[in-house]
Amino acid sequence: MDQARTTISKIFNGEPHSYTRFNLTQNMEGDNSQVEMKLSSDVDEEVGGNGVGDHLNHNSNRKPYVAQKLGRTPKNLCFVAVATFLIFVIGYLIGYLVHRNKDVSPICPAAVFRAEETAVRGETGAAPLMDWDDVKQLLAQKLTASKLDSVFSDFSSTEHRAGSAGDEGLGNKVLNRFKEYGMKTWTDEHFVKVQDPPTSGSNKFVFKNNPEERPSGFLSYSATGKTTGAVLYAYYGRESDFRMLRDKSINMNGRVMLVRAGRNSFAEKVANAAKMNASAVLIYPDPSDYSIGDTTQLFGHVHMGSGDPYTPGFPSFNHTQFPPVQSSGLPKILAQTITQSMGNTILRQLTGQNLPDGWDGYNRLGDEGDTLTLEVNNVLTEKKMNNVFGVIKGFVDADRYVVIGAQRDAWGPGFAASTVGTSVLVELARSISDMVKNDGFKPRRSIVFASWSGGEYGSVGATEWLEGYLSSLSMKAFSYINLDGIVTGQSGFKVAASPLMYSLIEKTLKEVKSNKAVSLSAQFAKSNWESNVLEPLRMENAAYPFLAFSGIPSVSFRFTTGVSDYQYFGTLQDTRDKLNRVTSSQVPQLAEMAGRFAGHMALRLVHDHLLPMDLRKYDSIIRYNVAQINGKVKNVQRVQPQLLPKALTVQWLNSASGSYSRAARSLATDITNSDLEDIQMCRIINDRIMTVERNFLSPYVSSKESPFRHILLGSGPHTLKALSTHLDALRTDNPEADADLFRNQFALATWTIQGCANSLAGDIWSLDNQI
Structure with a gap:
């Protein structure tokens, strides 16, 4: 009877169906699980195009073509009678068989299900799954230090600043290599506005009666013009440094801040100074941090964001008609880098108060008489930048992809x-x-392999691509792996990533061997890999806009000196010789390990049935932030009851946190009880996993004003960290605090977490009323 049923199904339905599968869905509380079974024939639907089984068809309700055709034009009554009888018999049999299929109980015992599944399982149509150990071995055989050493020479260049002929030439080299490897390739062209040093004249400053200085280094996106103010030494220009100066009752209005390079980005230093109403910022490399020489020039940018700041939130495609607009992250004050000798000359002549405790350097902070005149004449120019892509297509879900990217531009050699x-x-x-x-x-x-341009101006190429294809990428790209600056030393190893990728990172650390023939985990992670290896993902990192702007889980990593950042970034001395000095000439070997670390993560992400991402990591992060906010709300209600009345309850935030926790556990249970050989089932589960990072992007803020909308890892007043800071300001009755604004952001953050939980939980009809 089963064979007859299969044969009739083939004849009347015209195409085969997939094997038996099931879906297990739980409610938000994890109770009353139901099993839904769908039965079909042993024969799977063929996988079309490149092995992609995207369109498995389980519809069994179509009308038979033969039944429509017979009996329309009978030529004699006898033939009509016989034909009618045959149609009746065949129709009866079909109805009986279909009725049997549909009457299968949706809550049959698990033992019955397993027996039935075993009996009818056939080929799934998926790509043959190579053993993971074999995949690792193949990569180790093909990616070697000797091959990388020869490639370094091919892609080294003394001049490849973004938008230059050298940059375009390197891009064409990458494109040709991708074509040689048989990959599908394409390019992505953007016309962006960047700020370059003056084409005629120069930036300059005069301190007291000293000779005029003309540094050749510069900071792109500085305000331009001329200003005069008294110099004030502000250490590294961090928020804590400026608070210390404010606590000493020092007037910072209109001052020219002299700060050290390092510890935070140029953009953060300038943004912090602007909050203090400074008129300008000078940044120098202090000899205690940098041994790069007295006259080495520094290059960088001061846009507190990424991408083209003159098209915030939307792409810089050619001839795109947008009204003139600027990023909120552009500074309104002048900013300029100076050399080590220039900085020391100023420091030696400063007067005023002594340095605060814990600050090293010269003795004085500067007084009102230590005047300096700064003139910045940078010019705004439009440049064409090309991103270059190549893709290795998948054999099951070709429209889902991991992106591996690296910038190819630099201020100088940029090795x-x-x-x-x-x-x-x-x-x-x-x-x-x-x-x-x-x-x-x-x-x-x-x-997808991506070669970006404009990295030195603030991840311009990568961000413009994200802005141009955001709606598509947020549904298709499930991870980004950044290769910028992956070798800057040999004694340390650091990783910055989305918490969703922590478990994958931990496994990869254990799999990849270092040049000491031990795993990276054994050499660098020691007893606690999270405390010894993990670091925050900084805004200047190219992986940051993927995570905080686009909601794509991202990872960035690097071999380090173990003491400080690589000193030659942002200089014209970033050469192979300099890198050899800090790596004991082990650059090819370290690059091989870095390549295998990235390759292992990428291959695991495209090899396994399910995306190896751990949703529980965000559960603990949310709970930690919620606990902090809860405690601070109660504190403010006790100290400043007029600002936050007792009517403001944290119940809804607690409930949203609980909803996410239950949804994460529910999905874990669904995975445990699902048939992972079913292509469509895996795709559904993976899509649920992919929604998590994206749904942490607040839908209530403008991507133009606050592009990094991630409420846990982003930047802006909508983040949980900002809510906690705002509560501190309310507790001390800081004049900048706004109770109404806090309550609004508090509510929106609550609903963002709840929305993420709802999406993770599954179908809308499976949800209970949580809040």
């Missing part, structure tokens, strides 16, 4: 900043392409 990352990018593309073509590796999902 550590861009050459190493670009070389590893190209070699990873070659190695994995070869695995697919010659070794039988068939990734389930796709891998």
